[in-house]
Amino acid sequence: MPRPDVSEERTQQIIAAAISAFVKLGIANTRMEDIAQEAGLSKGTIYLYFKSREELIFAILDSFIARELAYATELLTTDISVVEKINKLIDIVVADMAQIKPLTPLYLDFIALAAREESVREILQKPFDEFMEVFCALIEQGVASGEFRNLNVKEVALAMGTLIDGSILIWVYDPEFIDLERQVKASLQLLLDGITV
Amino acid sequence: MPRPDVSEERTQQIIAAAISAFVKLGIANTRMEDIAQEAGLSKGTIYLYFKSREELIFAILDSFIARELAYATELLTTDISVVEKINKLIDIVVADMAQIKPLTPLYLDFIALAAREESVREILQKPFDEFMEVFCALIEQGVASGEFRNLNVKEVALAMGTLIDGSILIWVYDPEFIDLERQVKASLQLLLDGITV
Amino acid sequence: MPRPDVSEERTQQIIAAAISAFVKLGIANTRMEDIAQEAGLSKGTIYLYFKSREELIFAILDSFIARELAYATELLTTDISVVEKINKLIDIVVADMAQIKPLTPLYLDFIALAAREESVREILQKPFDEFMEVFCALIEQGVASGEFRNLNVKEVALAMGTLIDGSILIWVYDPEFIDLERQVKASLQLLLDGITV
Amino acid sequence: MPRPDVSEERTQQIIAAAISAFVKLGIANTRMEDIAQEAGLSKGTIYLYFKSREELIFAILDSFIARELAYATELLTTDISVVEKINKLIDIVVADMAQIKPLTPLYLDFIALAAREESVREILQKPFDEFMEVFCALIEQGVASGEFRNLNVKEVALAMGTLIDGSILIWVYDPEFIDLERQVKASLQLLLDGITV
DNA sequence: AATGAATGAGAATTCATTCAT
DNA sequence: GATGAATGAATTCTCATTCAT
Numbered sequence: 001m002p003r004p005d006v007s008e009e010r011t012q013q014i015i016a017a018a019i020s021a022f023v024k025l026g027i028a029n030t031r032m033e034d035i036a037q038e039a040g041l042s043k044g045t046i047y048l049y050f051k052s053r054e055e056l057i058f059a060i061l062d063s064f065i066a067r068e069l070a071y072a073t074e075l076l077t078t079d080i081s082v083v084e085k086i087n088k089l090i091d092i093v094v095a096d097m098a099q100i101k102p103l104t105p106l107y108l109d110f111i112a113l114a115a116r117e118e119s120v121r122e123i124l125q126k127p128f129d130e131f132m133e134v135f136c137a138l139i140e141q142g143v144a145s146g147e148f149r150n151l152n153v154k155e156v157a158l159a160m161g162t163l164i165d166g167s168i169l170i171w172v173y174d175p176e177f178i179d180l181e182r183q184v185k186a187s188l189q190l191l192l193d194g195i196t197v
Numbered sequence: 198m199p200r201p202d203v204s205e206e207r208t209q210q211i212i213a214a215a216i217s218a219f220v221k222l223g224i225a226n227t228r229m230e231d232i233a234q235e236a237g238l239s240k241g242t243i244y245l246y247f248k249s250r251e252e253l254i255f256a257i258l259d260s261f262i263a264r265e266l267a268y269a270t271e272l273l274t275t276d277i278s279v280v281e282k283i284n285k286l287i288d289i290v291v292a293d294m295a296q297i298k299p300l301t302p303l304y305l306d307f308i309a310l311a312a313r314e315e316s317v318r319e320i321l322q323k324p325f326d327e328f329m330e331v332f333c334a335l336i337e338q339g340v341a342s343g344e345f346r347n348l349n350v351k352e353v354a355l356a357m358g359t360l361i362d363g364s365i366l367i368w369v370y371d372p373e374f375i376d377l378e379r380q381v382k383a384s385l386q387l388l389l390d391g392i393t394v
Numbered sequence: 395m396p397r398p399d400v401s402e403e404r405t406q407q408i409i410a411a412a413i414s415a416f417v418k419l420g421i422a423n424t425r426m427e428d429i430a431q432e433a434g435l436s437k438g439t440i441y442l443y444f445k446s447r448e449e450l451i452f453a454i455l456d457s458f459i460a461r462e463l464a465y466a467t468e469l470l471t472t473d474i475s476v477v478e479k480i481n482k483l484i485d486i487v488v489a490d491m492a493q494i495k496p497l498t499p500l501y502l503d504f505i506a507l508a509a510r511e512e513s514v515r516e517i518l519q520k521p522f523d524e525f526m527e528v529f530c531a532l533i534e535q536g537v538a539s540g541e542f543r544n545l546n547v548k549e550v551a552l553a554m555g556t557l558i559d560g561s562i563l564i565w566v567y568d569p570e571f572i573d574l575e576r577q578v579k580a581s582l583q584l585l586l587d588g589i590t591v
Numbered sequence: 592m593p594r595p596d597v598s599e600e601r602t603q604q605i606i607a608a609a610i611s612a613f614v615k616l617g618i619a620n621t622r623m624e625d626i627a628q629e630a631g632l633s634k635g636t637i638y639l640y641f642k643s644r645e646e647l648i649f650a651i652l653d654s655f656i657a658r659e660l661a662y663a664t665e666l667l668t669t670d671i672s673v674v675e676k677i678n679k680l681i682d683i684v685v686a687d688m689a690q691i692k693p694l695t696p697l698y699l700d701f702i703a704l705a706a707r708e709e710s711v712r713e714i715l716q717k718p719f720d721e722f723m724e725v726f727c728a729l730i731e732q733g734v735a736s737g738e739f740r741n742l743n744v745k746e747v748a749l750a751m752g753t754l755i756d757g758s759i760l761i762w763v764y765d766p767e768f769i770d771l772e773r774q775v776k777a778s779l780q781l782l783l784d785g786i787t788v
Numbered sequence: 789a790a791t792g793a794a795t796g797a798g799a800a801t802t803c804a805t806t807c808a809t
Numbered sequence: 810g811a812t813g814a815a816t817g818a819a820t821t822c823t824c825a826t827t828c829a830t
Contacts, residue, residue, distance in 0.1 A: 006793075026313055028225035032821065042795045047822065105312035112305035115369045116223055128370045152383070158367060158375065159384035163356065166363010170355060172312045173325045178355065186349065187356035194391025207810095228803060239812045241806080250804065404789090420707055422619035425824060436791045438827080447825065499706035506699035509763045510617055522764045546777065552761060552769065553778035557750065560757010564749060566706045567719045572749065580743065581750035588785020597814080623800065633816045635802080644800065 011049050014039050015063055018056055019106060027057065027109045061110060061120065064103075065127045072134045082142035083196065089138070090188050093164055094181045101180060104168055132157050139195075148195045156195055163187045208246050211236050212260055215253055216303060224254065224306045258307060258317065261300075262324045269331045279339035280393065286335070287385050290361055291378045298377060301365055329354050336392075345392045353392055360384045405443050408433050409457055412450055413500060421451065421503045455504060455514065458497075459521045466528045476536035477590065483532070484582050487558055488575045495574060498562055526551050533589075542589045550589055557581040602640050605630050606654055609647055610697060618648065618700045652701060652711065655694075656718045663725045673733035674787065680729070681779050684755055685772045692771060695759055723748050730786075739786045747786055754778045 017039030021030045032053060036043045050056040071092060075085050100107065114121040135157035142148035164184060171180045214236030218227045229250060233240045247253040268289060272282050297304065311318040332354040339345035361381060368377045411433030415424045426447060430437045444450040465486060469479050494501065508515040529551035536542035558578060565574045608630030612621045623644060627634045641647040662683055666676050691698065705712040726748040733739035755775060762771045 010793090024313075026309065031819085043821090044796065044823080045794055048793070053821070105309060108305065108309035108312050111366060111369055112223070112302065112309045115302035115305050116221075121370070125370050128367075155380065155383045156387060158380055159360065159387050162363040162367050162380075162384055163359050165366045166359040169308060169362045169366065170325075170359050172308055173318070173322050183352065183355055183359075186352040187359055190348075190353060190356050190391045191387060192391075194387045194389075204810095229805085230803080240804085241812050241814095242810080244805070245810070401789095418707075420703070426826085427824080437825085438791050438793095439789080441826070442789070499703065502699065502703035502706050505760060505763055506617065506696060506703045509696035509699050510615075515764070519764050522761075545781075549774065549777040550781060552774055553754065553781050556754050556757040556761050556774075556778055559760045560753040563702060563756045563760065564719075564753050566702055567712070567716050577746065577749055577753075580746040581753055584747060584750050584785045585781060586785075588781045588783075601814090622798085634800090635816055636814080638801065639814070 022106045082147045220303045258320050279344045416500045455517050476541045613697045673738050
C-alpha cells in the first residue's frame with residue numbers, strides 16, 4: 001500500500017504555521033524554530049518543504065495574493081445600476097477585509113518590505129493593479145451611464161483603493177476606537193456621494 | 198577647562214544616521230555597525246548615547262511624532278470659511294507629506310511594529326489623535342455653519358485620515374504610477390465635494 | 395519460496411555507488427543522499443546493509459586493498475633474469491595504476507585519513523607491506539645473482555615504492571603535463587639503471 | 592596613546608592555531624570552535640580576521656607555498672660540480688622536509704583537495720613548477736658538463752620530484768619503519784647513481 | 789526488503805553589547 | 810569622550826540516522 005503523498009498537506013501546514021507565527025511575532029522576530037513548533041514539526045522538516053526561510057516567506061506572499069477577484073470582474077457585466085454594482089463590490093471587499101484582519105500585522109510587514117524590495121513590490125502590485133482595473137471600469141461605466149459626474153477616473157479609483165487599504169493603517173493606530181468594516185463602508189459611501197450626480 | 202558638551206549634538210547625529218540607515222535597510226536589517234558608519238562614529242560610541250538598540254529605535258519614534266500640529270490648531274480660530282480652512286489644512290498636510298516621503302519605508306516599519314506592540318502603538322496614536330481632534334472640530338464647524346451636510350463627524354474625519362495616511366500604501370504599491378501629493382489632494386477634494394451641501 | 399538473497403549484490407552496488415560519489419565529491423562532502431542516488435536506492439536502504447556511514451567507508455577501504463598480489467609472488471619463482479622479472483612487475487604495476495587512476499581523489503582522501511588514524515593506517519599498510527616483501531625478495535635475488543650492485547635492499551625497495559605511489563602526487567599537481575604511466579615506467583627504469591651492475 | 596595594531600599578529604595567531612587544529616583533526620573535522628580554542632580566542636574573533644572558514648583555509652594554503660626557493664636558484668650559478676650542487680639541494684630539501692613533517696596530515700588534506708578542486712591545484716602547482724624548473728636546469732647543466740648521461744631531462748626531474756614528495760606517502764604508511772629524511776636522501780642518491788656517467 | 793518522511797544534534801556565521809586603552 | 814577589539818548567545822541550515830508503513 002503506497003503511503004499517501006503528504007507533501008501538499010505539509011506544505012500548507014507549514015505555510016499556515018508560518019503565517020500564524022509571523023502574525024504574532026513579526027517576520028523579523030520569527031525563528032524557524034518558532035514556525036516548526038507552531039506546525040508541530042521539527043526544524044529540519046520545514047527544510048524538506050522549503051529551501052530557505054526566504055522561500056517560505058515568498059510562498060506566503062504568493063498565497064496572499066491568490067485571493068480571487070473573479071466575482072468582481074463578473075460584476076462588471078451584471079445588469080444593475082453602477083451604484084448598485086459598487087455597493088455590492090464594497091460589500092465583497094468589506095467581507096474579505098474582515099477575514100484578512102487577523103493577518104494585518106503580517107500584511108504590514110510585507111508592505112514595509114515592498115517599500116524597499118522591488119521583488120516584493122512586484123508581487124503586491126499585481127492584485128492592486130487588477131483591483132484598480134475593475135474599479136476604473138466601473139467608474140467609467142458610471143460616467144457613461146450618467147450616474148456619475150464627469151471625473152478623472154483614475155483619481156477616483158485610487159481614492160477608493162486608498163480608502164480600502166488605508167483604513168487598515170487607521171485601524172492599527174486605534175483598533176479599539178475603530179470598527180474597521182463599518183468605517184470602510186462609510187468612507188466609501190461618502191466618496192460615492194461625492195461623485196454621484 | 199571643561200570640554201563643551203557635545204552630547205545633544207551627538208545624540209541628534211546618531212538619530213539622523215540611524216534614520217538614514219533604517220530607511221535604506223529596514224529596521225530589521227540594520228546593524229549597529231551600519232548606523233555607526235553612517236554617523237561617522239564607532240559602534241562603541243553609540244552606546245555612550247543610547248543604552249541599547251531598542252532605546253535608539255524608540256528615540257527615533259519619538260522624534261517622528263514631534264512634528265508640530267500648531268498651525269492646524271491655530272487654523273481653527275481663523276476667520277475664513279470652513280472649506281477654505283480645510284483646503285489650507287490639506288495644503289499643509291500635503292506639504293508635510295512631501296517632506297516625510299523619503300522616510301516612508303521606515304514609517305511603515307513602525308506601523309508594522311505598532312500592529313504588534315502596544316508600546317509602539319501608543320506612541321503613534323498620539324499624533325493621530327491630535328490630528329483627528331482638529332479634523333473633527335473643523336467638520337463640526339462646517340456642519341454648524343451649514344457648509345456641510347449633517348454628517349457623522351467622526352466617520353468623515355476618519356475618512357480624511359484614511360485618505361491621507363493610506364495614500365502612502367497605495368504609493369508604495371506603485372510609486373512610478375502615482376503622484377503622491379497630487380493624489381492626496383485630489384482624493385480629499387472628492388471627499389469634500391461629497392460632504393459639501 | 396524464499397526470495398533470492400540480494401544482499402551481496404546490494405552491498406556491492408552500494409559500495410560501487412559510494413566510491414563513485416566519494417571520488418567525485420570527496421569523502422567529507424558526500425552525503426548519504428548522494429550515495430543513495432548514485433545507487434538508485436533510498437537513503438534508508440543503505441542502512442540495511444551498513445550500520446553507519448563510517449562502516450561503509452571502511453568497507454570501501456577494505457575493497458581497495460583486496461587487490462591481488464598473487465601474480466607478483468608467482469613471479470618470484472619464474473625462471474627469468476631478475477631484471478626481466480622486475481620489468482614484468484613494473485608492467486603489471488603500471489597496468490594496475492592505469493585502472494586505479496580514476497580513483498585517485500578517493501585514494502588520497504584515504505591516505506590523508508591514514509595520516510591521522512591508526513585504524514586506517516593499518517589497513518593501508520598491509521598491501522604496502524606485501525608489496526615491499528616482494529620487491530625486497532626480488533632485489534635480493536638480483537644482488538645474489540650478481541645482476542645488481544651490493545645494495546641496501548630495503549632502501550631500494552622503498553625507493554621503488556616511493557616512485558610508484560608518489561607519482562600519483564606529482565600527477566595530481568599537473569595532470570595535463572604528466573603522463574602518469576609513462577612517467578612511472580621511466581622513473582623505475584632510471585632507478586633500475588642505477589642499481590644494475 | 593594609540594593602541595598597537597594587533598591585526599597582523601592576530602591573523603598569524605589564528606593561522607597557526609588553525610594549522611595546529613587541522614593537523615590534529617583534519618580539515619573536514621575541525622570546527623571553527625576548535626580553531627578558536629586553539630588560538631585562545633572566541634569564535635567570533637576569527638571572523639574579524641577571516642571572512643569565512645574557506646578564506647582561512649586558503650590563507651593557510653598560501654602560507655604553505657610561501658616557502659623560499661631562493662637558495663635553490665642561487666645554487667644554479669655556484670661554481671661547483673653539478674653532482675655537488677644536487678647533493679646540496681638534496682640537503683636543503685631534506686632539511687625542509689624535516690620541518691614540514693609535522694604538517695603532513697594537513698599537507699595530504701590539501702593534496703586530496705587539489706585532486707578535485709582546480710583552485711587548490713593551481714596554488715599547489717606553483718611551487719612544484721618552480722621546483723621542477725630548478726631541477727631541470729641542474730640536470731641540463733649536468734648533461735652539458737658531461738657529468739650525466741644523455742637523458743630525458745624532464746623525466747629525471749619528475750623522478751626526483753616524485754621521490755621527494757612521494758616519500759611522504761610511504762612514510763605515512765609506516766612512520767615507525769621509515770626514517771623519512773634518510774630514505775629521501777638514499778633514494779635520490781640511487782637515482783643520481785643511475786644517471787651519472 | 790525498501791522507502792520516504794521526520795528528527796535533532798551540530799556547524800558556520802552574525803551581531804548587539806562590553807570594555808580596556 | 811571615543812574606539813576598536815573581543816565576545817558568545819542566537820540563528821539559519823545540514824545531514825546522519827531512525828522508523829512506520
